[in-house]
Amino acid sequence: MAVRAEEIRVTGARPGLVARVRALLDREEILGPVFVTPALLLLLLLVAYPFVVALYFSMSNAFIGRPSEFIGFRNFVKLWESDAFRQTFQNAFVFTGIAVVFKVVMGIILALLLNEQLWFKRLIRGVVLLPWVIPTALSTLGWWWMFNSLYSVVNWTGIATGLMDPPGPNWLGQRYYAMAAVITVNIWRGLPFFAITILAGLVAIPKELYEAAEADGAGANARFWHITLPLLKPVLAVVVLFSTIFTFSDFNIVYVLTHGGPINSTHLFATLSRMIGIDTGRIGEGAAISLYLFPLLAFVVWAQLRFVRKQTF
Amino acid sequence: MGPVTRRHFLTTTGAGLAGILATRVPPARGQQREISYLCWNNFAPASDKKMAEIGQRFTKDTGIKLKIDHISHMGPQQAKYASEVQTQAGHDLVEMRMHFPWLYEPQLADVSDVVTGLEKQYGKAIASSYEGAHIKGVWRAVPQYHGMFVATYREDLFKKASLKVPDTWEDLYTAGKELKKMGNPVGIPISQNYDSISTAGPVLWSFGGMEVDKDGKTVRINSPATVQTIEWYQKMFRDCMEPEVLSWSDASNNESIQQGKAGWIHNPVSAYIIAKQRKLVTADGINHHRSLGGPQGRHETDTPRHIGIWKFSKNIDASKEWIRYLIGKRENYDEYIMAGDAFNLPVYEKLQDHPVLRTDPKYAALKGEGVQYHTYGWPAPPSDKVQLITNTYLLPNMIAKAVTGTSTKDAIAWAENEMKKILAG
Numbered sequence: 078m079a080v081r082a083e084e085i086r087v088t089g090a091r092p093g094l095v096a097r098v099r100a101l102l103d104r105e106e107i108l109g110p111v112f113v114t115p116a117l118l119l120l121l122l123l124v125a126y127p128f129v130v131a132l133y134f135s136m137s138n139a140f141i142g143r144p145s146e147f148i149g150f151r152n153f154v155k156l157w158e159s160d161a162f163r164q165t166f167q168n169a170f171v172f173t174g175i176a177v178v179f180k181v182v183m184g185i186i187l188a189l190l191l192n193e194q195l196w197f198k199r200l201i202r203g204v205v206l207l208p209w210v211i212p213t214a215l216s217t218l219g220w221w222w223m224f225n226s227l228y229s230v231v232n233w234t235g236i237a238t239g240l241m242d243p244p245g246p247n248w249l250g251q252r253y254y255a256m257a258a259v260i261t262v263n264i265w266r267g268l269p270f271f272a273i274t275i276l277a278g279l280v281a282i283p284k285e286l287y288e289a290a291e292a293d294g295a296g297a298n299a300r301f302w303h304i305t306l307p308l309l310k311p312v313l314a315v316v317v318l319f320s321t322i323f324t325f326s327d328f329n330i331v332y333v334l335t336h337g338g339p340i341n342s343t344h345l346f347a348t349l350s351r352m353i354g355i356d357t358g359r360i361g362e363g364a365a366i367s368l369y370l371f372p373l374l375a376f377v378v379w380a381q382l383r384f385v386r387k388q389t390f
Numbered sequence: 391m392g393p394v395t396r397r398h399f400l401t402t403t404g405a406g407l408a409g410i411l412a413t414r415v416p417p418a419r420g421q422q423r424e425i426s427y428l429c430w431n432n433f434a435p436a437s438d439k440k441m442a443e444i445g446q447r448f449t450k451d452t453g454i455k456l457k458i459d460h461i462s463h464m465g466p467q468q469a470k471y472a473s474e475v476q477t478q479a480g481h482d483l484v485e486m487r488m489h490f491p492w493l494y495e496p497q498l499a500d501v502s503d504v505v506t507g508l509e510k511q512y513g514k515a516i517a518s519s520y521e522g523a524h525i526k527g528v529w530r531a532v533p534q535y536h537g538m539f540v541a542t543y544r545e546d547l548f549k550k551a552s553l554k555v556p557d558t559w560e561d562l563y564t565a566g567k568e569l570k571k572m573g574n575p576v577g578i579p580i581s582q583n584y585d586s587i588s589t590a591g592p593v594l595w596s597f598g599g600m601e602v603d604k605d606g607k608t609v610r611i612n613s614p615a616t617v618q619t620i621e622w623y624q625k626m627f628r629d630c631m632e633p634e635v636l637s638w639s640d641a642s643n644n645e646s647i648q649q650g651k652a653g654w655i656h657n658p659v660s661a662y663i664i665a666k667q668r669k670l671v672t673a674d675g676i677n678h679h680r681s682l683g684g685p686q687g688r689h690e691t692d693t694p695r696h697i698g699i700w701k702f703s704k705n706i707d708a709s710k711e712w713i714r715y716l717i718g719k720r721e722n723y724d725e726y727i728m729a730g731d732a733f734n735l736p737v738y739e740k741l742q743d744h745p746v747l748r749t750d751p752k753y754a755a756l757k758g759e760g761v762q763y764h765t766y767g768w769p770a771p772p773s774d775k776v777q778l779i780t781n782t783y784l785l786p787n788m789i790a791k792a793v794t795g796t797s798t799k800d801a802i803a804w805a806e807n808e809m810k811k812i813l814a815g
Contacts, residue, residue, distance in 0.1 A: 140774065141471075141472045141475050141476065141493065141494070142475035142476070142494055142496055142497040143496055155815060158811055159808070159811065160804065160807075160808055161782055161808075225642075226632075226634030226637055226638070226642070227634070227642065227645055227646055227649060227651065244632065244634070247633045247634055247636060247637060248637070249637035250581065250633055250634055250635070250636030250637030250638075251633070251636065251637075255637070335582075335637075336581075336582050336583065336639070337582055338581050338582035338636075338637070338783075339581060339582070339636050339637065339790055340582075340787045340790050340791060341582075341787065351469075352781065352782065353778075353782075355468050355469050355472050356468055356781045357493070357774065357777055357778045357781045357782070358472070358493045358494075358774060358777075359774075359778070360472075360476075
């Protein structure tokens with residue numbers, strides 16, 4: 078027997094709670110916010126709140142466990158008078174600049190190699206990721222062991238093979254060697270991220286383009302400069318963007334390997350910030366150190382994302 | 391008893407909870423007192439075990455539950471303190487090294503009553519404990535033990551080369567030249583670590599120098615004594631040591647003598663204790679002598695430890711009871727000190743000639759008579775500004791500059807300028 082809808086409304090009970098919730102969730106304007114809210118809450122709680130607190134700290138004379146006052150930009154101005162901070166500022170650019178350039182060049186080379194038909198291709202790709210997967214503090218301890226003046230396997234090998242004169246380079250005690258050491262470890266750790274991401278970009282390039290170029294007589298060099306590199310640009314831009322931010326804010330490698338020494342020559346913003354903010358209790362100054370480059374990095378992010386959007390659309 | 395209905399359960403528990411909230415008195419079962427204590431992983435691990443044992447007896451005797459947590463020393467410890475203070479939550483008691491009570495002073499409970507009692511019993515606390523924990527007339531932490539810097543040297547090598555055991559820093563230069571020729575250089579770190587400060591301080595003090603005057607406001611680093619200190623370091627670096635000391639961590643000098651390389655280091659007895667425990671071949675050849683003197687006397691760096699109680703603790707009285715039980719009960723304190731194998735030495739005057747010093751003839755150099763114990767930055771009070779000078783390693787960095795090519799005058803001017811900026815800020 079057919080029953081009309083009006084009859085149900087009149088005679089039937091109110092729909093149950095589950096049915097009502099289901100009906101509500103069927104509406105897009107409700108379901109959307111419901112899905113987004115948990116992520117938004119997490120972002121507010123774990124990203125926005127600490128960021129705002131850090132911003133306040135950086136503009137205050139906050140000292141651990143003592144009442145603080147707002148002092149505007151005084152921390153940022155005063156920091157510039159500190160020799161250790163100016164040295165850190167310079168270190169951060171040298172460290173990031175050299176490390177990112179090496180990671181880009183070596184990342185492309187590695188990705189091109191991994192894109193070739195190799196035996197055990199999957200295994201090799203997995204192994205390449207290892208440095209990126211192992212916890213940084215742990216792998217850096219391994220590097221520390223290799224660079225350590227007493228146990229250095231690098232120096233031992235160099236001396237044994239006649240490539241170095243005893244006692245070999247003072248890796249962590251001489252400013253240029255120490256910077257080279259922390260950069261080397263950063264490249265070693267960051268290279269897989271570059272290689273695998275670029276490899277994903279390489280795989281996405283249509284084979285027909287290479288075939289057409291080859292038919293037109295283009296050599297390997299020409300194919301790389303005129304097909305591979307232009308089509309990799311959006312991927313490269315994103316990878317460089319992420320890596321620049323991560324490298325600027327690196328902490329573990331320097332903290333474990335050199336503790337910022339010798340004579341502050343390897344301090345980065347994060348390690349100096351910890352030393353001032355935690356070891357000496359000056360959270361205000363510590364926060365100012367860690368946020369010093371925020372405006373610059375925000376601009377880099379904006380510019381690179383703009384570039385990526387232009388490339389994509 | 392019949393089955394408990396939902397309504398009955400809610401009524402009963404609701405009423406109970408309301409009662410607790412209104413009277414603010416927990417039920418008898420919840421009233422058992424419980425305290426928590428954060429301390430570092432001791433370099434002499436047996437003393438951590440002993441502390442746990444004494445803690446269990448404490449619970450049995452007093453009914454107060456004690457939870458002891460350990461954390462790695464230095465870095466993580468400070469981060470943990472900072473987070474507990476910022477969130478006003480965490481442990482009731484914390485172990486503090488050297489001058490930490492000065493950094494956390496407003497957050498630490500007054501424990502003068504406990505220290506007064508202990509001083510009545512054992513005599514005055516030694517100078518370094520006083521410098522570190524007695525702030526503006528109030529004890530902010532209770533002196534617990536100390537680890538004193540001595541010279542750890544390879545007695546076998548000294549005998550082999552007929553070298554005189556040094557008594558002054560100048561004597562060390564004479565012996566050090568020979569040690570380096572033998573392939574066993576002197577190992578004094580000149581890097582961004584605490585052991586570097588622990589040696590640079592006594593050398594500077596023994597020449598009559600200081601970083602900041604005792605008023606805590608006047609920078610005194612630019613002095614003839616600093617010039618002498620730097621000149622001593624320059625010749626030591628050139629003739630008695632290897633450039634590796636510029637990269638050393640706090641553990642490196644210990645490892646160097648344990649592994650048979652260094653012939654002389656400046657360190658508490660931990661290097662020997664570990665060599666002995668691990669049965670290293672170098673252990674037998676290692677011995678100790680007093681830290682060295684100079685034209686203006688002999689000054690020793692000391693690393694006193696204290697126990698503080700956070701003001702936010704709800705169990706301040708129970709926490710004090712634990713401190714009195716651990717340190718104030720002579721048998722417990724003795725047991726604890728003995729377990730540390732002379733790494734943890736007692737900090738009260740009457741206990742300076744402690745039986746632990748007679749457990750091994752190699753501890754004879756640890757006797758405290760006539761020692762002038764100091765913490766970093768002496769004679770300035772360890773205010774937060776003086777600690778900023780210490781923790782940014784200005785003293786070792788000044789020396790590192792001077793031994794790697796910067797002129798003595800420029801290195802001192804650099805340090806003076808940085809210190810003045812810190813004190814003015």
